[in-house]
Amino acid sequence: xxxxxxxxxxxxxxxxxxxxxxxxxxxxxxxxxxxxxxxxxxxxxxxxxxxxxxxxxxxxxxxxxxxxxxxxxxxxxxxxxxxxxxxxxxxxxxxxxxxxxxxxxxxxxxxxxxxxxxxxxxxxxxxxxxxxxxxxxxxxxxxxxxxxxxxxxxxxxxxxxxxxxxxxxxxxxxxxxxxxxxxxxxxxxxxxxxxxxxxxxxxxxxxxxxxxxxxxxxxxxxxxxxxxxxxxxxxxxxxxxxxxxxxxxxxxxxxxxxxxxxxxxxxxxxxxxxxxxxx
Amino acid sequence: xxxxxxxxxxxxxxxxxxxxxxxxxxxxxxxxxxxxxxxxxxxxxxxxxxxxxxxxxxxxxxxxxxxxxxxxxxxxxxxxxxxxxxxxxxxxxxxxxxxxxxxxxxxxxxxxxxxxxxxxxxxxxxxxxxxxxxxxxxxxxxxxxxxxxxxxxxxxxxxxxxxxxxxxxxxxxxxxxxxxxxxxxxxxxxxxxxxxxxxxxxxxxxxxxxxxxxxxxxxxxxxxxxxxxxxxxxxxxxxxxxxxxxxxxxxxxxxxxxxxxxxx
Ligand SMILES: Nc1ncnc2c1ncn2[C@@H]1O[C@H](COP(=O)(O)OP(=O)(O)OP(=O)(O)O)[C@@H](O)[C@H]1O
Ligand SMILES: [Mg+2]
Numbered sequence: 216x217x218x219x220x221x222x223x224x225x226x227x228x229x230x231x232x233x234x235x236x237x238x239x240x241x242x243x244x245x246x247x248x249x250x251x252x253x254x255x256x257x258x259x260x261x262x263x264x265x266x267x268x269x270x271x272x273x274x275x276x277x278x279x280x281x282x283x284x285x286x287x288x289x290x291x292x293x294x295x296x297x298x299x300x301x302x303x304x305x306x307x308x309x310x311x312x313x314x315x316x317x318x319x320x321x322x323x324x325x326x327x328x329x330x331x332x333x334x335x336x337x338x339x340x341x342x343x344x345x346x347x348x349x350x351x352x353x354x355x356x357x358x359x360x361x362x363x364x365x366x367x368x369x370x371x372x373x374x375x376x377x378x379x380x381x382x383x384x385x386x387x388x389x390x391x392x393x394x395x396x397x398x399x400x401x402x403x404x405x406x407x408x409x410x411x412x413x414x415x416x417x418x419x420x421x422x423x424x425x426x427x428x429x430x431x432x433x434x435x436x437x438x439x440x441x442x443x444x445x446x447x448x449x450x451x452x453x454x455x456x457x458x459x460x461x462x463x464x465x466x467x468x469x470x471x472x473x474x475x476x477x478x479x480x481x482x483x484x485x486x487x488x489x490x491x492x493x494x
Numbered sequence: 495x496x497x498x499x500x501x502x503x504x505x506x507x508x509x510x511x512x513x514x515x516x517x518x519x520x521x522x523x524x525x526x527x528x529x530x531x532x533x534x535x536x537x538x539x540x541x542x543x544x545x546x547x548x549x550x551x552x553x554x555x556x557x558x559x560x561x562x563x564x565x566x567x568x569x570x571x572x573x574x575x576x577x578x579x580x581x582x583x584x585x586x587x588x589x590x591x592x593x594x595x596x597x598x599x600x601x602x603x604x605x606x607x608x609x610x611x612x613x614x615x616x617x618x619x620x621x622x623x624x625x626x627x628x629x630x631x632x633x634x635x636x637x638x639x640x641x642x643x644x645x646x647x648x649x650x651x652x653x654x655x656x657x658x659x660x661x662x663x664x665x666x667x668x669x670x671x672x673x674x675x676x677x678x679x680x681x682x683x684x685x686x687x688x689x690x691x692x693x694x695x696x697x698x699x700x701x702x703x704x705x706x707x708x709x710x711x712x713x714x715x716x717x718x719x720x721x722x723x724x725x726x727x728x729x730x731x732x733x734x735x736x737x738x739x740x741x742x743x744x745x746x747x748x749x750x751x752x753x754x755x756x757x758x
Contacts (some may be wrong), residue, residue, distance in 0.1 A: 298712075307699070320712035349631070
């Protein structure tokens with residue numbers, strides 16, 4: 216089933232910028248979907264349509280097969296189902312302490328206080344921020360802020376989690392920790408949608424990739440399909456994963472081929488190299 | 495970063511009196527401030543200033559340099575106030591002829607000015623005590639318990655958070671302007687500062703907008719609901735309460751006894 220689906224949505228900002236042109240995007244239940252695109256492609260704009268913050272100029276957005284209604288009550292329901300973690304954690308963390316910030320969403324859902332406390336505790340544990348409850352956000356590092364922002368959404372128990380560049384600004388270890396967390400959440404049944412520039416991490420986790428460029432989806436499919444289309448990737452100012460690039464060079468310059476399509480991850484490359492060495 | 499406000503916040507989160515009951519500290523500061531403000535003679539406010547300063551520096555272990563900086567602004571304000579009062583206020587007999595424009599320092603002007611100076615310093619030391627020993631976040635819970643209207647607390651919460659973002663923004667822009675030699679001459683400084691101010695206004699506006707969107711995404715419906723805290727408020731203890739009461743009574747009696755006392 217498609218938990219999120221956009222049908223031919225067009226969005227124009229009040230100043231006339233056409234940020235989205237006829238976008239068809241679907242997210243299947245229980246998958247990790249990655250949205251790739253250069254700066255200014257319209258990734259953040261598209262995400263804001265998923266929980267009804269922005270209403271498309273034309274076209275429609277479906278959540279769990281139902282068209283989003285833009286009245287307050289309907290929106291509240293949609294926003295409980297679809298949690299968005301914003302690109303810049305400073306935009307998201309507003310409360311004086313970590314605990315109050317994470318509690319903000321669940322409190323808005325009118326849950327009993329006991330339940331809120333339980334959720335805050337387990338969400339902070341999940342992102343590895345136990346012990347920071349009383350800290351004000353400005354005493355946290357960038358990576359820590361990002362995790363607290365994720366905890367704030369986790370505590371609302373959404374069915375679908377949308378993350379706008381969850382790994383930007385994180386050190387390599389922090390980035391893979393976050394991706395690991397998302398992977399685990401996905402294993403538990405949560406649908407995850409991320410936007411990113413990090414083409415090395417994407418093929419490890421995502422089962423479907425969309426490429427957005429100048430407001431249009433120019434390619435979609437499995438990581439293998441998408442990264443095979445090198446022209447489109449480069450036309451969208453993106454690049455191949457490093458390991459794939461290496462394989463491409465080895466093939467084209469040195470005529471050493473480890474089989475096609477080129478491997479996208481280190482694990483796959485290793486398998487192919489070992490195989491070749493044994494032959 | 496040696497930003498003034500960051501240091502202030504840092505002290506509030508880690509000082510020698512951090513673990514003392516928040517209510518106790520708030521009561522102490524507010525009662526003492528009130529006594530200082532109603533006192534009719536400068537003796538008690540100066541005494542309060544001395545005691546609270548000692549508490550801040552020796553008990554809370556705040557660096558005296560930082561405390562001096564903190565008190566410099568109110569002190570200068572109080573001093574100017576004092577000088578003006580002494581010269582322009584009051585009609586009593588002249589204490590000192592200035593020799594220009596027939597100006598003179600009068601006795602009641604001097605006394606009143608000095609009383610104000612003492613009150614300001616006494617009161618401000620209590621404020622400093624509040625600001626330096628209690629984290630804002632805990633003050634908010636005290637406010638809530640005191641039944642201060644929700645809207646005021648919400649505003650204060652958001653302001654507290656955004657002061658730091660705002661300062662970061664200012665600092666980043668200022669440094670980038672400095673890097674581009676924006677403050678190399680008087681005229682350039684003037685222009686750079688103007689640009690900084692107007693840019694800041696726009697940026698803050700945009701930021702506010704983004705925050706609102708992020709809050710909406712978490713089902714914000716116009717009021718921030720906060721959890722009630724339990725277990726964080728330690729018992730003040732009868733001994734401490736009595737100590738506080740005795741201290742305030744002694745001060746109050748002091749203001750009564752010294753009510754007619756003045757320097758001249
Ligand atoms: N509030 C706004 N008003 C007008 N135009 C906007 C606004 N926000 C974004 N845009 C424009 O819409 C387009 C898409 O912006 P968007 O923020 O969605 O890009 P993005 O893919 O998220 O980029 P990035 O990777 O830099 O975050 C850009 O051309 C941008 O200039
Ligand atoms: Mg973006």
